[in-house]
Amino acid sequence: MFGGADPDLEKAPQVGKTPMDDTSDGAVPGESFMYGNSVYAKLQRLAGKLSVEQRGVERVPDNERTDTSYLNISSMWLAANLVVSSFAIGVLGYSTFALGFVDAVLVCIFFNLLGVLTVCWFSCFGPAFGLRQMVLTRFWFGWWPTKFIALLNVLSCLGWSAANSIVGAQLLNAVNSDVPGYAGILVIAVCTLFITFAGYKVVHLYEFWSWIPTFIVFMIVLGMFAHSGDFRNLPMGVGTSELGSCLSFGATVYGFATGWTSYAADYTVYQPSDRSRVKTFFAAWGGLIPPLVFTQLLGIAVMTATTINGGDNKYQTGYLQSGNGGLLGAVLDPLGGFGKFCLVILSLSIIANNCPNIYSVSLTLQVLSRYSQRVPRFVWVFIASCVSVGVAVPGYSHFEIVLEDLMDFIAYWLAIYSGVALADHFIVRRGFGGYRPETYDQPDKLPYGIAASISFCFGVAGMITGMSETWYIGPISMKAGEGDVGFELALLFSFVIHAILRPIELKMLGR
Template sequence: MDSTLNRDVEKRAGTAEPPLFDHESGAVPASSFEHGNSLYAKLQRLGGKIKVEQRGIERVPEDERTDNSYWNIGSMWLAANMVVPSFTIGVLGQPLFNLGFIDSALIIIFFNFISVLTVCFFSTFGAAFGVTTNGFVSVLVWMVGCQAHDLVALFNVLACLGWAAANIIVGAQLINAVNPDVPGYAGILIIAFCTLAVVFFGYQVVHAYEYWSWIPTFIVFLVVLGVFAHSGDFVNIPMRSGSIELGAVLSYGSTVFGFGTGYTSFAADYTVYQPSDRPRRKVFLATWLGIFPTLLFTELLGAALVTAITLNGGDNPYNAGYQDNGVGGLLGALLFPRVGGFGKFCVIILALSIVANNCPNIYSVSLTLMVMGRCTRHVPRFVWTIVATAIYIAIAIPGYSQFEAVLENFMHFIGYWLAIYEGIALTEHFVFRRGFSGYQPEDYDNRDKLPPGIAALLAFCCGVVGMVTGMSQSWYVGPIAKSAGLAPAGGDVGFELGFAFAASSYAILRFIEKGFFKR
């Protein structure tokens, strides 16, 4: 097999001897990463001494896929979502879209249900094939030579780094709410370095951390729920009707969808060490049980608490706290007067919960960086985690003061591009591959056997056209969005149209491409 990965391993080793590489399956044993005298091999040997995961995007051999725990899958997503950022998505419904609890709750339930399905579905590919999400995408529709794969990798890098920056700003707000003498940049640095300490060591340490980290956060959220229920400050804001309500529902739904579906582009990264004989339905269910109930719990709690900012026409401590310090100020207004020092302890726990949410972002962005160019593969994964950490810190510090607007726009961006990605990938899987049996995972890095990617690239552009016509942002409102709600903001239908345009155009273009190139 003329595999690019085989050539890369030989270059890393700096030797003409055959590398440790299974030509039949395309898998690369862990022992190969330390082979040779190149700088890459020396760094890998150094990492091996301190038990750092050395594998990058290479396919995992069957004998190394020893993660037999379904709870490892479920707890990964449970911990990543039992955090303040998901709580914050629930909070955004009232101040940004003027929604009450009932309509916010209905939006949260419906849009989360559809958004997490692709996360659960793509999680099954890691166990089935032993390759990360980007490796699977190569098998599916992309080829580096046509730049389509690099385009997806670029968007995934932006998404992961943007997620990490948005999340860490929330944590910094919480720390600042407890102690105003701690500036935003200091809170950002604290959480970023804690995250780096986990993801630097790789898959096993990330899973071990997520296995337990949700427990104290869950307890704190129960305290928030109990204190708020006892306070009697919940406000039942009536639902509206007509165009103004339609626009708000669609736009907030796009925000909720963007958060829930945000893990799709790296879902398979956390099941690659699961055995290939794992029933796909059980992997899907383990992911679903970890992510969907958790999102509902945290977001509904946020949607309930934020109704208190409307007390006395907005003249209340909740609204003052939220205006001064975002979600941290809102939680502080609830907890600090009622449970004193323990309330501050709870808020610090919530701030540190950001680590659990940022671990998958920074771990996966390091893998994605390794597929963006042949030269990036010659840098070990754990080095890329350091680079990624420095980048999102640089994004978060200047974005600290504009968090709310940044988060809303970012959630829409995530929903837009992932809907396009999902439209293409699902069409390829169900229409052209006709299920899992239609894949040759051993070819994930063999250019001669991968699709040219022309159809995928053109379909992506068509998806962007749909996105633009349906998007509703402060800086641009598409023509279809204007008719989906009250003018001038309208209602955001960018992700729905992006998915539809991409899926339908890809079905046509891929049929033509496959007939011409025969692959």
């Protein structure tokens, strides 16, 4: 065991202080892993020698907040979204929803703009309070309900990681058909593990530079495809079925864009507390929107070439053989060996997308209980990486179904999460001044979470009435041409109910 009742189980010491100065979150005053003999203490000391981040979900003190660059915020999300996974979302516009070019483009732009808003907003909480996203959740949902939210986030992170690894494996398979899917998945997972194991600084350093070669390759793809003349301006549909397809594709796009919501603050938590919220918001926005729109529009455009009639359609053949990897391989095929090299670069771009997933899932697992918090962050990174591989390998041959269902699941629950948080922040707390961040680890000073839990249930009810899945179509969705409006209704229901119930809970229970 890593801990039990061992008093040596303590978090990372604060830089500039002695380990004995730090006594929060279940720690025993005056004792530290720096002097203990437990497995936890020994692992943490080893991590310190290797310059591996030791801090987990404990609040980051002011003297450790040395990340003063807004560019670090932008580049983090730029690299994480300038990847083939985003390209794959654009491909779904025609392959799954049969949309024309113009309507797919308009849906892509609108729902991306909508989806990133909460990511940018939550990014402002990291500098303000020095707390991770799932820890901040306690202020809206309370101590115990937050554990359920954390569990949903674990599922999302692992699902994200698995889906991304599958895309990378498809690319490697397109380069060399002798490379099986599981081998490509392992390559992506091991590379991601190496970076996330080291922690916050190394993750940001990698994201700061990794987008450059990926951007160059995507520009080559754009140039090659434009030069080929194979683009087809697929006509826009009409009627109720077109409405349904647009709404369902929009839910998928929204799910991808808003997927970072549940760990946005994790990547600004080392920013100084005096950071401008406006600049932080737009630093995140500037890193999110350009890569999301660019890569997804590229995917929408390239996928139109699969409709070319007559002869051997290399795009259709490549897509059927190796999915998104085969589609990109068809674009780059005229470049020969250099084209295959470009595919390898694109496959490795998945690492930048997976780093936030694996890094944040390790922190989320620490929120589940006092005992899980006593497992070092970097140990959880290793365990989560293994699990994501176990999920990705069997999902390799069902990628499109996995991707669409995952994006819808993320859109649903994050819409409910955002609805509760928005109502609590703006209507109940009325801004950042309504928080007492020092109580983040004190259950008796946090909300009971009754109002939030009920609001969550109403959000689920809204989701059910508006969702459109192969296994269930809600009554409101049927009225919209079987289009998915689940996330919109989920957010609306949870927001309204929490705005009504939370003041009542405060008045009756006092917290």
